[in-house]
Amino acid sequence: MLGRSLLGTTVMAAALFTACAGAYAFDESKYPDLKGQWVRARVPGVTGQPGYDPTKNQGLAQNAPLKPEFQAILEANIKDQAAGGQGGDPTYACISPGMPRIMNPYGDMEIVITPDTTHILLEHIHDSRRIFTDGRAWPTGYIEAMYRGYSIGKWLDTDGDGRFDTLEVETRHFKGPRAFDAAGIPLHPDNETVVQERIHWDKNKPDTLTDEITTIDHALTRPWTVTKTYVRGHVAQPEWFEEVCAEGNNHIGIAGQNYFMSGDGRLMPAKKDQPPPDLRYFKQPQK
Amino acid sequence: MRFASLIGAAAVMAALMAASDGARAFDDAKYPDLKGQWLRARPPAGVTGQAPFDPDKSWGLAQQAPLTPEYQKILEASLADQAAGGQGSWPSAKCLAVGMPAIMGPFQPMEFIVLPEVTYVRIDHNRDTRRRIFTDGRDWPANIQPSFDGYSIGRWLDTTGNGRFDTLEAETRNFKGPRSFEPSGMALHADNQTIVKERIYLDKADPTLLHNDMTVIDHALTRPWTVEKKYRRDAAEQPFWPEYMCAESTGLIYIGADMYFLGGDGNLMPARKDQAPPDLTYFNLPKKK
Numbered sequence: 001m002l003g004r005s006l007l008g009t010t011v012m013a014a015a016l017f018t019a020c021a022g023a024y025a026f027d028e029s030k031y032p033d034l035k036g037q038w039v040r041a042r043v044p045g046v047t048g049q050p051g052y053d054p055t056k057n058q059g060l061a062q063n064a065p066l067k068p069e070f071q072a073i074l075e076a077n078i079k080d081q082a083a084g085g086q087g088g089d090p091t092y093a094c095i096s097p098g099m100p101r102i103m104n105p106y107g108d109m110e111i112v113i114t115p116d117t118t119h120i121l122l123e124h125i126h127d128s129r130r131i132f133t134d135g136r137a138w139p140t141g142y143i144e145a146m147y148r149g150y151s152i153g154k155w156l157d158t159d160g161d162g163r164f165d166t167l168e169v170e171t172r173h174f175k176g177p178r179a180f181d182a183a184g185i186p187l188h189p190d191n192e193t194v195v196q197e198r199i200h201w202d203k204n205k206p207d208t209l210t211d212e213i214t215t216i217d218h219a220l221t222r223p224w225t226v227t228k229t230y231v232r233g234h235v236a237q238p239e240w241f242e243e244v245c246a247e248g249n250n251h252i253g254i255a256g257q258n259y260f261m262s263g264d265g266r267l268m269p270a271k272k273d274q275p276p277p278d279l280r281y282f283k284q285p286q287k
Numbered sequence: 288m289r290f291a292s293l294i295g296a297a298a299v300m301a302a303l304m305a306a307s308d309g310a311r312a313f314d315d316a317k318y319p320d321l322k323g324q325w326l327r328a329r330p331p332a333g334v335t336g337q338a339p340f341d342p343d344k345s346w347g348l349a350q351q352a353p354l355t356p357e358y359q360k361i362l363e364a365s366l367a368d369q370a371a372g373g374q375g376s377w378p379s380a381k382c383l384a385v386g387m388p389a390i391m392g393p394f395q396p397m398e399f400i401v402l403p404e405v406t407y408v409r410i411d412h413n414r415d416t417r418r419r420i421f422t423d424g425r426d427w428p429a430n431i432q433p434s435f436d437g438y439s440i441g442r443w444l445d446t447t448g449n450g451r452f453d454t455l456e457a458e459t460r461n462f463k464g465p466r467s468f469e470p471s472g473m474a475l476h477a478d479n480q481t482i483v484k485e486r487i488y489l490d491k492a493d494p495t496l497l498h499n500d501m502t503v504i505d506h507a508l509t510r511p512w513t514v515e516k517k518y519r520r521d522a523a524e525q526p527f528w529p530e531y532m533c534a535e536s537t538g539l540i541y542i543g544a545d546m547y548f549l550g551g552d553g554n555l556m557p558a559r560k561d562q563a564p565p566d567l568t569y570f571n572l573p574k575k576k
Contacts, residue, residue: 144530242384246382279564281554
């Protein structure tokens with residue numbers, strides 16, 4: 001009798017537990033707690049805008065493993081920027097930096113985990129990403145190439161504690177132009193880049209996140225691996241600033257040339273002795 | 288003895304339940320299934336124009352917007368400018384964020400990500416918009432920067448009492464401008480004191496249809512303006528999420544207050560008949576002989 005009662009109670013408990021487990025389809029305790037606002041970690045001694053390798057200044061100091069042809073492009077870009085141009089950095093025209101540069105990152109970053117997709121939300125120029133973790137294969141047939149690429153990921157429990165701690169990601173299907181940094185370290189125009197990432201959360205350092213990024217690209221002599229570090233802010237309700245690139249952008253691109261718009265709303269040269277744009281389509285005299 | 292065993296078993300059951308509850312903090316079965324890609328529902332026959340604010344009427348004057356006389360004139364001037372080759376008062380022409388309420392047209396595919404504390408609305412348009420509708424019970428913040436998308440606070444409701452949320456009630460404030468209701472250039476008030484209220488819910492009979500009953504309160508209007516927007520869920524299991532880069536595709540160039548086109552060869556072109564070229568005062572031009 002006692003055995004039957006115990007059995008009945010246990011069955012009831014099991015049934016309730018199963019019902020409960022069924023109702024909770026997304027077991028978020030299996031995933032790392034990445035809630036909050038992340039920014040790139042500052043590295044002492046590193047100046048200027050963030051480089052691909054965050055431990056070095058951008059540009060030549062990165063010692064990028066570029067092929068000679070692309071090293072020459074970088075040097076030309078730096079020279080152009082010194083003369084007032086934008087040399088190989090497409091973001092001046094409000095074009096997304098694309099991958100892998102998105103992950104430098106420029107704005108505040110939020111990581112939203114759902115079972116099927118991890119969203120990386122970045123307030124900059126169309127930098128937000130979807131990393132599909134639903135076990136899908138690479139899409140077959142035509143898919144539109146994108147600056148941010150197409151990302152497939154897999155969550156790993158590397159220390160066997162029953163909780164995922166690492167998101168392994170691969171990103172393909174790019175468009176360009178893209179650069180590694182604002183100095184204009186170029187990626188190859190064939191856009192056959194492959195970016196591999198290991199985004200790792202250490203439970204012993206819960207406010208630090210690392211992203212080991214390896215870029216495979218035909219502009220490089222070998223895969224280039226760097227580790228980026230992000231730190232979490234401690235504000236309970238952080239403010240998420242809205243950046244609208246076109247709102248404050250005074251660069252004007254005409255026929256492949258960059259000009260400025262002056263404070264009084266007139267076109268200005270961006271470089272010394274820059275000729276004005278070709279006005280062949282206008283019949284009227286200048287204002 | 289038997290009683291003690293029962294207590295023991297019950298304790299085990301309670302422990303299991305508690306462990307289960309603690310480990311599984313997010314009961315997504317309590318929320319409506321909004322997964323997938325949502326698009327603007329096909330408008331009724333005869334409705335024309337891009338994403339009109341009231342989706343059941345053509346854009347522009349046919350909307351019969353309850354505008355104050357001053358803002359009715361702004362709309363008429365915008366339409367006249369567009370007829371003459373301009374862009375009127377539609378800020379999107381400058382690749383600016385369209386902001387609320389126009390962003391919920393929507394112009395591009397839309398994704399809802401429902402989590403207990405926030406419902407995200409991702410729409411990749413001029414800006415890769417990610418509205419955050421905070422559902423964590425917070426109050427309106429003090430001293431935050433205004434934005435085109437505004438600041439949204441929401442609340443999930445179980446309107447049928449079946450133990451499952453079915454309606455997201457949201458209110459959005461704290462705007463910046465310029466913003467328009469729709470591409471005709473129907474402007475919201477320049478004071479940006481707009482309040483947008485939404486009730487977002489799945490259709491009871493059709494889970495591929497999402498409703499957004501939207502009310503805008505704005506000083507450009509004589510009364511609150513309520514419309515019923517509808518979104519249709521794409522049937523694709525793995526929909527493609529396009530990347531929309533306004534700056535890449537726009538053929539418009541603004542120099543000061545003047546708009547020009549970029550020709551196929553990249554050269555500047557007039558956007559209006561007999562439009563004068565831009566002022567080149569700041570260039571070292573060769574002196575005329």
